Amino acid sequence: MDAETQASIYEKFQKAMHLLEVESPKDPEEEPYKSKYAARDLLNEIKFQLERHIEQSDVITEAGHQLAAVLFYLGYISVETDEPSAGEQLLEEAVRAAPALGPCTVLSTLNALNQLGLVWSRRGEHNRSQHYLQTAETVYQKYKEQVTLKPVDLPDLFRPSRSDGEEKTDDSKEGRSGLTKLEELHTLTLYYLGAGQKSAGTAFNNVGEPVKAALYCHNTLSRQLDSSSFDRVEWALNSATLSQFYLPKQMFRNARHHLAAAIQVLNHYSEELDAAPDKTSEQHLANVERFRHREADVARCWAKLGQVLLQCSAERLVTSSPSPPAEPSTGQLFFRQLELGDLEKQMTDTPVRDFEEARKVFLCAQRWIQKAKQYYTLEEHASDHVEVVREHSQLFKALIFFESDLDRQCKMYKRRVDLLEPLLAELNPTYYLMVIRQLQYELAEIYSDIAQCKVELQRDRDKRGQHVTAHVVQKINHLAHQSIKYFDLFLNTLKDSEGHYPDKFEEDLTRPVLIAYFHLGHLYNRLMEIELKPKLANVQKSIAAYQFIIDYCDRVPLGAEKMAEELSACREMARLLPTKMDRIRNAINDGGTVTTDLTV
Structure with a gap:
């Protein structure tokens, strides 16, 4: 290729890269692809020049490398x-244009295969996506095993100073850049295979291999x-999400x-943020906000670990399971680069056996919940705040199992009420109806x-000869009425303006x-x-x-399916309770006004 054509191609390529990397993020909303389209026009001109050169030349190596890019x-x-x-x-053409596994083609091939994996994943064709991504993984592994030369970064393919066939494979800046890019592309391949993009899902997860996805x-x-x-913040969030x-x-x-x-x-x-020279710039403030947001999310993941650890411990004790289930084989899953002993020892990683052990897990998880609440306030993040408070309530619920003292159990239940009840007064049903329903239902169950x-x-008192008092009766009835109130409030949210239920409840609401x-x-x-009349x-x-x-x-089969375990008990109660009513009526007809049978 003559020097003039080479210089022309390089100039156009530089302009195209500037448009993609610098100008494109600045494009106005009404023309979001303005710079990308301009870059495409320049790249199409380069493509035409390269294809013409290839048609007219017997030596096509360098032009072929550039064409693939x-x-x-x-x-x-x-x-x-x-x-x-x-x-x-075009991506398929790029792969075909660089069939040989060499320093000047490997990066084009890996880039194209990663993009093809992404394209097919977004279409929901996860097996095909996995094929391209695993091909990219194989290409990387073969290159590392079979090729000793360092890869040439794509922009370096177009430099006029490169003589035909020259490979920048030493320790020059270009050689180091290509090697860095190779590792970055392989990391991206693993990311798509494992973590995936939020919009695209995960390649292995979507083909039913979640353990392999976690390994990737x-x-x-x-x-x-x-x-x-x-990106440290993104890394931390991904690690917490994987947990x-x-x-x-x-x-x-x-x-x-x-x-x-x-x-x-x-x-x-956080230390880097503290050392920033300008703590008032918009970028710094945005970085701090992003850090606080994701720190709160990681804190919630810690709290979830505590909650699940307590729940699984309780299940093991109930079922007398001697040990947790065998862990799936996922290879080495620890970061050898980090010393984490002090951070890890704050919470056990083994099931707990009694209240004292459970309490330690609870207190650690509760500290993380409080950390999350510092960011997720009711005023600024209402929905998330409610979820964090509910997670706090569930943490108490998990701890209650290990408490044998009924008085202390009651106090922990009351803590759950104190957490949840104030939220109802702050939420507008117009915007938070689903959240309000959840709170009403949970409060009803707690009471x-x-x-x-x-x-x-x-x-227990009866067994010791301490008979029920009017105060105890009043307390129990008050709690029962509070539970009834919240169940009624929940049910009323499902009625129309005339107070009628729909003919059929939505499937996810049927059982509740x-x-x-x-x-x-x-x-x-x-x-x-x-008194007998209120009792009746x-x-x-x-x-x-x-x-x-x-x-x-009887009318809706789905209802019977959802209530398979309880329906027979309902029929039995509906059969037996009329007899109880008859006894009360007879007592009233005989002139009675109060019951002599007041037991719990």
């Missing part, structure tokens, strides 16, 4: 400008630690390790649990609605009334609640 950039631009079909064709994700994070440049994959598998050591790593990386980034606790306490009526049936039946009214309401469930399940 140009085809990749054209394919990339097409994908970025919402033309995936055109992009796919971990390896990506490990490779990023080895590199000198990575959540291990929780349902009870792989608590791996989960804790990735959370500790996330905190250490965030701590280092029901407290009432049951008080009943159990009184039964019917279980609410199941609770109401029990609560009304358990209310302790001295309560039994009638109990029967009505059970009958509602029976009628709905």
Whole structure:
């Protein structure tokens, strides 16, 4: 290729790269692809020049390398400008244009294969996406095993100073740049195979191999630690997110390790923010806000580890399981680059056996919850704040299992009420109806649990000859009425303006609605009334609640499916309670006004 043509191609390529890397982020909203289109025009001119040279020349090596790079950039631009079909064709051409595994072609090939994996993943064709990404992984591995020369970075392919066939493979700046780019591209391949993009999903997850996806994700994070440049905030979030994959598998050591790593990386980034010379610039303030946001998210992941650890420990104790399930084989899942002992020892990674051990987990998780609340305030992040408070409530629920003292259990239930009840007064049902329903339902269940606790306490007193007092009756009834109130509030949100339910509830609401009526049936039946007429009214309401469930399940098969375990009990109660009503009526007809049977 003559020097003039080479210089022309290089000048156009430089302009195209400037448009893509510098000007494109500045494009106005009304013309979001202005710079990308301009870069595409220049690259198409280069493509035409290269193809003409290849047609007229017997020596096509250098032009072929450059053509493969140009085809990749054209394919990339097409994908970025919402033309995936055109992009796919150009990327396939780029792979075909660089068939040999050499220093001047490997980066074009890896770039194109990664983009093809992304294109097919976004289409939902996850097996095909996985094929391209695994091909990219194989290309990288073969290059590392078979080729000793360092890769040439794509921009260096176009420098006029490169003589035909010259390879920048020494320790020059160009050689180091190509090697860095090779490692970055492989890291990206692993990222797509494992973590994936939020919009595209994960390649292995989407083909039913989540354990392999987690391994790829971990390896990506490990490779990023080895590199000198990575986004610390994003890294920490990805590590914390990966920890959540291990929780349902009870792989608590791996989960804790990735959370500790996330905190250490965030701590280092915090030191960088503290050392920033200009703490008033918009960029610095934006960095601080992003750091605080993701630090709160990592804190929530720590709290979730504590909650799941307590829940799994309780399940093991109930089922007398001697050990947690075997961990799936995922290879080495620890970051050898980090010393995390001090961060890890704040929370155990093994199931707990008693209240004292559970309390230590609870207190650690609660500290992380408080950390998350500092960012997710009700005023600025209402929805997230409510979720964090509910997570705090669930943490108490998980701890209650390990507390044998009923009085202390009641106090912990009351802490849950104190956390949740104030939120209802702050939320507008116009905007937060779903959240309000969740809070109402949870509060109804909590008050029901407290009432049951008080009943159990009184039964213990009965055994010691301490009979029920009017104060105890009043307390238990108050708690039951609070539970009834919140179940009614929840159910009323499902009625139309005329107070009618829909013919059928949505599938995700069917069981909650019917279980609410199941609770109401029990609560009304358990209310302790001295006077007979209110007692009769309560039994009638109990029967009505059970009958509602029976009628709905008889009419809607999905209801019977959702209430398979409870439906027979509902039918039994609906059969037995009328007898109880008859006894109360007979007592009233005989002139009675109060009951002599007031027991819990």
